[in-house]
Amino acid sequence: MGRAASAARTVKPPTTAPTASAPKTADAPAPSGAAPVTGPVTTPGTASVPARPPGLHRPPGTLRAGLVGLGAMGRNHARILASLDGVEFVGAVDPAGDPHGSLHALPGVPVLHEVADLLALGVDYVVVACPTALHEEVGLQLAAHGVCALIEKPLAHSAEAARRLVRAFEERGLVAGVGHVERFNPALQQLRARLEAGELGEVFQVVTRRQGPFPHRIADVGVVKDLATHDIDLTGWITGQEYATLAARTVSKSGRPHEDMVAVVGSLADGTMVSHLVNWLSPLKERFTAVTGERGCFVADTLTADLTFHANGAVATEWEALRAFRGVAEGDTVRYAFPKREPLVVEHERFRDAVRDGVRRGETGGIVTVREGLRTVEVSAAVLESARDTGTLALATAPAPPVTPVTSEAPVTTAAVAAANAVPETSAAATPTTPPATTPAVPPVSEQPA
Numbered sequence: 001m002g003r004a005a006s007a008a009r010t011v012k013p014p015t016t017a018p019t020a021s022a023p024k025t026a027d028a029p030a031p032s033g034a035a036p037v038t039g040p041v042t043t044p045g046t047a048s049v050p051a052r053p054p055g056l057h058r059p060p061g062t063l064r065a066g067l068v069g070l071g072a073m074g075r076n077h078a079r080i081l082a083s084l085d086g087v088e089f090v091g092a093v094d095p096a097g098d099p100h101g102s103l104h105a106l107p108g109v110p111v112l113h114e115v116a117d118l119l120a121l122g123v124d125y126v127v128v129a130c131p132t133a134l135h136e137e138v139g140l141q142l143a144a145h146g147v148c149a150l151i152e153k154p155l156a157h158s159a160e161a162a163r164r165l166v167r168a169f170e171e172r173g174l175v176a177g178v179g180h181v182e183r184f185n186p187a188l189q190q191l192r193a194r195l196e197a198g199e200l201g202e203v204f205q206v207v208t209r210r211q212g213p214f215p216h217r218i219a220d221v222g223v224v225k226d227l228a229t230h231d232i233d234l235t236g237w238i239t240g241q242e243y244a245t246l247a248a249r250t251v252s253k254s255g256r257p258h259e260d261m262v263a264v265v266g267s268l269a270d271g272t273m274v275s276h277l278v279n280w281l282s283p284l285k286e287r288f289t290a291v292t293g294e295r296g297c298f299v300a301d302t303l304t305a306d307l308t309f310h311a312n313g314a315v316a317t318e319w320e321a322l323r324a325f326r327g328v329a330e331g332d333t334v335r336y337a338f339p340k341r342e343p344l345v346v347e348h349e350r351f352r353d354a355v356r357d358g359v360r361r362g363e364t365g366g367i368v369t370v371r372e373g374l375r376t377v378e379v380s381a382a383v384l385e386s387a388r389d390t391g392t393l394a395l396a397t398a399p400a401p402p403v404t405p406v407t408s409e410a411p412v413t414t415a416a417v418a419a420a421n422a423v424p425e426t427s428a429a430a431t432p433t434t435p436p437a438t439t440p441a442v443p444p445v446s447e448q449p450a
């Protein structure tokens with residue numbers, strides 16, 4: 001059987017402030033004294049937006065919000081914007097009109113053709129749900145007009161574009177967030193709180209699987225940027241750790257230029273192992289996160305918003321063979337009960353509050369900041385770079401030698417099994433790169449279950 005391996009790629013440390021001017025950002029550290037607060041501001045020369053003082057000093061009142069993109073995700077944003085307390089939904093932009101009839105029940109909300117039409121109505125913030133490749137263009141236009149933005153994930157199609165967006169919003173002191181909605185999934189919020197409280201002890205490993213059928217509408221990016229960015233963001237968020245190294249493999253089976261399946265293995269800064277299996281090629285829809293540590297394993301299902309804890313066994317077993325076979329013994333399994341609010345509603349509430357109240361420097365205001373979104377795009381770029389990596393170590397593909405049966409009467413030792421399966425010297429000489437024959441996975445007699 002053929003196998004391939006490559007050296008792990010070291011993930012560059014987080015991008016530091018790309019701005020040339022003094023920091024006026026929502027999440028840069030405050031230089032000294034009271035932390036200033038950022039919020040909507042008017043950029044000089046862009047008179048279409050009514051002038052208001054920034055942050056906490058702006059008068060209380062209803063926020064005027066708009067939407068760009070009325071597709072599969074945009075229709076959900078439209079539903080929530082239409083009923084969000086403290087927000088007036090003033091209009092939506094989509095050059096294709098309203099393909100899902102999202103605004104049919106909202107006669108006062110016009111469908112517009114261009115972002116400029118929306119800006120002309122006067123908006124405090126805009127939700128950007130157009131194709132990923134357009135996030136940069138639309139986001140820069142909003143920032144230039146002093147408008148705050150909640151931009152769908154991923155923040156942008158490339159790390160460079162994401163950096164330009166961070167710079168544009170930070171330089172103007174505008175609140176800007178990214179729609180990494182998994183962070184608002186109640187199962188992951190519970191999981192993070194329990195990890196923070198130390199319930200798992202040391203964290204050893206984070207495993208995620210995100211599989212499902214092909215979304216024909218997504219053509220501008222591959223599955224790494226479209227879906228795996230969820231896994232990258234949530235892994236960093238629940239553990240509070242940066243990615244340190246990773247290696248990845250991708251395939252493209254759909255005939256599109258971009259990949260549609262990826263496997264990533266990596267490590268976080270504290271040594272926690274991670275793995276992500278993400279694809280658009282499965283009839284099985286799965287959104288699985290498992291965190292294994294000292295005291296057991298948490299499993300979060302973000303489709304059902306369930307969180308289950310499988311505890312290590314505290315009860316000693318006298319059954320020696322079973323104990324040896326199992327390793328970590330089974331303990332109690334608990335599925336927690338907790339309130340389950342729709343994650344997208346919570347994401348909108350947090351963003352509305354951040355725009356209304358401002359975000360103190362050095363804090364996130366409960367939103368996923370564009371700087372965090374940039375970091376996720378950078379890690380996704382490292383995934384794709386690793387998948388393209390030519391530093392592959394190809395292992396020999398000699399057929400496995402037959403396994404000689406070992407009778408139960410004979411004493412089984414590692415040496416005896418290795419001798420029984422030894423590859424003749426002649427074949428080793430003919431294929432010098434063939435790895436030495438390995439001991440088959442025959443457990444010692446004492447470890448076999450009765």
Ligand SMILES: NC(=O)c1ccc[n+]([C@@H]2O[C@H](COP(=O)([O-])OP(=O)(O)OC[C@H]3O[C@@H](n4cnc5c(N)ncnc54)[C@H](O)[C@@H]3O)[C@@H](O)[C@H]2O)c1
Nearest residue numbers: 069070071072073074093094096129130131132152153217
């Ligand atoms: N957070 C999530 O879980 C989640 C889920 C799905 C999609 N998304 C993101 O949302 C974005 C949109 O994805 P989608 O699935 O809704 O795609 P989609 O193709 O269904 O919708 C995109 C819409 O944008 C419109 N559009 C195209 N150009 C435009 C422009 N210049 N201005 C305004 N609108 C324009 C299209 O006509 C279309 O109606 C993507 O960035 C995607 O990654 C996020």
